[in-house]
Amino acid sequence: AQTVTQSQPEMSVQEAETVTLSCTYDTSESDYYLFWYKQPPSRQMILVIRQEAYKQQNATENRFSVNFQKAAKSFSLKISDSQLGDAAMYFCAYFRDYQLIWGAGTKLIIKP
């Protein structure tokens, strides 16, 4: 069975600095998708970035980028130039077929 592990329950970063959130997953499949979602205090779940496993190039979305290491089954999220609005829970998710398998989340705190 697929599992997703986020080993950092909480991370903090100074405003304008860079932070990396870790995610590892376990699967025997070769074709799948990985996502990072953000959940601010409003609890609305917002898609941050998506990575297709067949693509070697790491996905980027403005200040957000991933380091996808397929052999190591690692999918970390890097946030550059952190802003106060980035404070939220961040969830890593593995997707195959119809189902998203979610990690437990990392709470990101931004220090002004």
Place this chain on the structure above:
Amino acid sequence: SQTIHQWPATLVQPVGSPLSLECTVEGTSNPNLYWYRQAAGRGLQLLFYSVGIGQISSEVPQNLSASRPQDRQFILSSKKLLLSDSGFYLCAWSAGYYNEQFFGPGTRLTVL
């Protein structure tokens, strides 16, 4: 553009009472629809998903049920609520199996 609505936003119900949560999607046709539950400080648990009208798949045995009476309407129900049904319920849609899921604003349910 597509939007997803959920209501009510907040609900407090006594144990043993019925439940009906509604989710509707605008701006797309034949979406895949999903119901998730999120316990406090935890990741998401998939409850039900639907690939079409009247087609419901259940992931977790429980006293909840789901229905899809119209293409863009998804309803979560219970005949008798339990204390353990308390949580944050999120509805989501996707354009297909391999597309990212987009979430509604959620319903916070408290069973007393």
